[in-house]
Amino acid sequence: MTTAIQAAGGGGGGGRPSGGGLADVIDTILDKGLVIDAFVRVSLVGIEVLTIDVRVVVASVDTYLRFAEAANRLDLAKTGGVGLPDLVGGMQQSGAKKKTKGAAQGVLDAAGEKLRDFIGDPDDDEEEPAPRRKRRRVEES
């Protein structure tokens, strides 16, 4: 039996916290990882873990109305003189060429220098600036 290299499957309903830039951390450390109860019982200390407001993604009336309003607000003509078909077509083609560097570079930066930092997500109102991680090394001797 292996403990690793196996997807933990499912994930108990995606949720995110209401505040802070902790959304990703909470998704991960409260929902994934080895559960100690599976291994020990005798010396387990039941410690209170503060409840966290987790919103589950469900289709709701509010969601529908919000989507409809967003679609309604869309000014399809206002695309810098580019009509709808051009806009859609251009996304995969030349239209994106010039700025490709930017997005692509952004991904690479995240993987390189700013490891573990969250890169900007303009739509993510719960995001806060990337936590400055003080390097705490746990080294192999």
Add this chain to the structure above:
Amino acid sequence: MAAPEWASEEEHNAACYVYGIVPGDVESTPDARGLGDRPVTVVRHGEIAALVSEIHPDDAIGTPQDLKAHDELLNATVIEAPVLPLRFGAVMTTPEAVAEELLAPHHDQFLAALEELEGRAEYIVKGRYVERAVLTELLAENDEAARLREEIGDTTEDATRDVRMRLGEIIQQGLAAKRDADTDRFMQALSPHSVATAVREPTHEQDAVHVALLVETARRSDFEDALDGLARGWEERIDLRLRGPLAPYDFVVKPN
């Protein structure tokens, strides 16, 4: 087994918060800090060890600082050595209990898992649809949606509530279908560069992809190149974010 210097007199009531399991040759540096800014120490047994720190059993945990401390310690660890991350909140009575009840009975199993994770780390990719772009796509692809949108026009929400509900439903379903399709495409592009993958639940209605990947550190640039290519194709349609290297939270499972 070597218990770390533990409870000072005023703290002999302390319990033991456990972060994760690492190979036995891992040492904690003096500046390693955990929950409550307490020093992180190592409890060893045989060829494996646990990263622990003191905690008062009466304390409630779960503040943002606590969560970050847990996460950051393990993510810093995975840069140096393989680690089996425990879910947040694992507390045992004493370091001796950690060694005797957690490490000893599962020594070989944990060791095998750690060997398997050597040179690998987790990355999480999250993609969020750019609302304007994806709504434009959906309206172009769905005649009914386009017609409903026309129908709403300048009316108030009350006047066209049913129409709005129907349009919203179409959009919601359309997004879900796009998410599935784009996640498939993502997996096709990135699976060849990963040891294992785990699709995560969306955490936002406009999530396009949310996937955890276990990546061979030596092949990281291939992985990044593939991701880069995908980001290029999706520019202005999906914003991709990458987190990692992280402790392999999504790739450890409990026995049986």
